[in-house]
Amino acid sequence: MLVGEHWMYAYASVIGNSHTLDSKPCQDHCRVEHYEGFSIAVVCDGAGSCVHSDIGSKATTELAVYRFQEAISDLAWDGEKERPTLEGWKEVAKKTLLDVRNDLEEFASHEGLEFKSLSCTVIVAIRLMDALLLTHIGDGRAGYCNANDEWFPLMTPFRGKEANETVFITSDIWDAGVLDTYLESVLIQEEIKAFCLLTDGCEKASFECNLFDSEKGTFYDPNRPYKEFFHKNVTTNLPAFWSLGMTQMEINQRWAEFLTSGNARLKMEPDDKTMVLAVRKANQTISLDGATGTA
C-alpha cells in the first residue's frame, strides 16, 4: 500500500455452491493495485463453458493490471496538468483492452491452450485523483456512491437473448464497426465516496436488477446498486477494520467470508462471486481541482 493512499479496499473472489458441488475451480478473479496518483481494480469472470476459463480470468486480470498501469502512467491525467476526457479515455480503453486480448492470445499459444478456452468477462476501474474511469467487456455490475450518499450504476452489463448469455474478451468483437456495441467506457468526474465492481454472481445480492412493476405488469432491471447492501460496509465496517490496523489480507479474508455467506441471498448463490469495494477514507476529501484537503 502506498503511503498517502486515500482509499481503502475490500476485495475477494469466492467459489459458488454449484462449482463446489461439481469440484470445479473458482472461475472468478480480481486484483487491486496502487500506483503513484492512481489505483487499478480488475474483476474477471471466467466462462463456465470454457475448460480453462479459471486460468483465463486470472491471466486476464494480471495482464489488465499490467497494461492499464503502463497506459495510465504514460498519460498526465493527474488533475494538475491534464484531465481525462470521455473520448480520450474511450480510445485508451479500447487500445489497452486490445493489448490485453493480444497478450492473452500469446499466453494461450505459449501455454499450448486454445485461446477461446480462456474466455472471461473483464471490468477495469481506474481511480485517479479526481476522476473514476471504467471500461468493461461482458456482464457483471459496477456502481458508485456520490457525496450525497446516492448510489448510481457505472456500467450496463451486456446480455444476450437467454439468461446469462454474454460476450468475452476472447469473443469476435474487435471489428471497429461493432466494437462499441460490446465495449463500454465511462468517466465519472463528480466527487465520489465509494465504488464497487462485481461479477454477476453478486448482482442479485447487491443490485436491484430484476424487479416487478405492478402497474405495467412487467419485470425490469433498474441496474441500481442497493444502498442497504453497501451503506454500513462503506460508512462503518470497512473504516472500522481499517482504523483497527487490519492488513489488506485480513480485511479481504473477512470480505470473502461475507461474500460466501454474509446474507441469505449470498449464501444461496450457485455462481462464483467476486466484489471489489473501494471507500474513500473519511478524513480525506478531494476537490475537483485535484487538491487534497481534510474534512
Add this chain to the structure above:
Amino acid sequence: MAPEYTPYLPVTTHSGFEGESPENFEQKCLCVLVVDVSASMAGEAIQQLNNGLKEFQKEVLNDFVASQRLEIALVTFGNSAQTLVQPTLANQIEMPTLVANGGTKLVDGVRTALALIEERKKWYKETGQNYYRPMTVLITDGEPDPDQDVSGLSQEVGSAIASKKTLFYSLGVKGYNHQKLAQINATPPPLPLDGYKFSEFFKWLSNSIGIITKSKEGDVLRLPSTNDWTQIQM
C-alpha cells in the same frame, strides 16, 4: 397478477461485514413434460407415473434456487393433446392425477408443447424476463397413431433444437418403439426406462434441472448418472 416474492431465510455470519439484499426475482427455466396417457399406459405404468410426478414436484421444492427458477408445464396425449398444467412455478402447481385411455396422438402432444414454449417465451420477452433455454421431456410407451405425421414432427423438433428453441429429451417406457422415437430426435437418443422407475427418473430430472438452473450459457453440464432408472448408460 403480481408474482409472489419468496424471501430467503436469514443467516448470520461473523465477518463483521453486513448488508441486506433487494427483492430480485429469478430468471425462469421452463420444463414441459409431454406425457403419454394412451390406453397402453393403464395399470402400473400410469400409477407409477403419477407417483413420479408428485415426487418430482417435491424434489424441486427441496432445491430453493431451482424452485424459484423452474416453471413446469404438463401436456398429455391420448385421443388428443391437452395442456393440463400451464407453465407454473413448482410451489403453485396442483399436480393432476393422470388417467390412461385412448390412442397415441404423440405428434399432436409434442406440437402442443412446442407451441406452448413459443408462447411462454413471447410472454417472457413481453414482460422483460430473462430465461434459460426451455426443456421438453417426452415420455411414451408406444408409437404414434398411424395418422400422426412423425417425419414432419422430426423436422420441427430438429429445427427447434438447432435454433436453440428447446432442449429435447425422450424417455421410452416398457413396450415403446425405439426406432420411431429415435426418428423424432436422435440426439440425444431416447432412453429406455428400467421397469416403471418413474420416481428414480424424476429424481434425476429434478437434480439435472437443479444443475441447469444454476448454470451459465454454454456451460458443459455434468448431469447425474442415469444408472438408477435406465438400462443404458449415457
